[in-house]
Amino acid sequence: MAFIPAGVYSISRSGNRLLTFEHGAEKGSPAVLLPPTGQPGIQEWEVRVDSNGNVTIRNLKSQTYLGYEADPQVNMPVGSYPEPREWALYQSAEPFTFHVVVPGGPIEGRELTLDESLLRIYPPRIALRPLDVHDLRQPWRFEFHE
Template identity: 60%
Template sequence: MAPVPNGVYAITRPYEQLITLLEPKDLAVLLPPTGQPGEQEWQLEGLDDGTVQLRNLRHQTFLTYDDEPNVNEMIMGSTEPRRWALYQAAEPFSFHVVVPGGPIEGVELALDLSLLRIFPPRLALRPLDVNDQRQAWKFEFHE
């Protein structure tokens, strides 16, 4: 069972930076509130194996990566659902969003900021560090 209930969430980092999908199959980016209904809201659906799927409310596409998970693999929207594991972080309602079934090449991979220093910041798979609170995401429930 997923550690958070099914529902619609904004998935944020400090300073009101939200996971955003500007186009249905675009790269996922981190932006302040855009005011566009649904592009920063994610339907979380818990699956029987304890993993979750995250579907963008505006575009109805899933948060995913291309093909096989690799370090620095970019995160995007896709019509193909992708399973994610949520690992509880130190703060309430905060989780590391992790590729299930790891480790891959010796490390577990987690949803994090890309190393590319461009605006808006892109999301990518990065090696998981459960002690790094900056790698955790806060799930804010939306009615």
């Protein structure tokens, strides 16, 4: 489990693509990867650290949480929800990069992490995928905002 201070972050992948809710504040709006939009708060996330070391991730613009419906499963879509969902952060090889993992795993014999969906559509959607700590594309970069 990794330590990250509570605060506001942008959460990105290679190519300067940022974690974003596709339709703003709608419940269940898909989490997607988009280039910077320039719209205040839409690609900024408040990370809160719980006493157990897990985190919740809330979008500043929509005030909704990064989450998923019901019991986590492989390929389940990730999106915007009004209630907080806990995530575990596993430090990856690079500083300030983490695997964002469903806590309490394994599930169906595997730990599940935030990753790009297998759906080949634009913008790329985010889903729960099997964790592969050796896949250098899976971690997310958390960049602190003052």
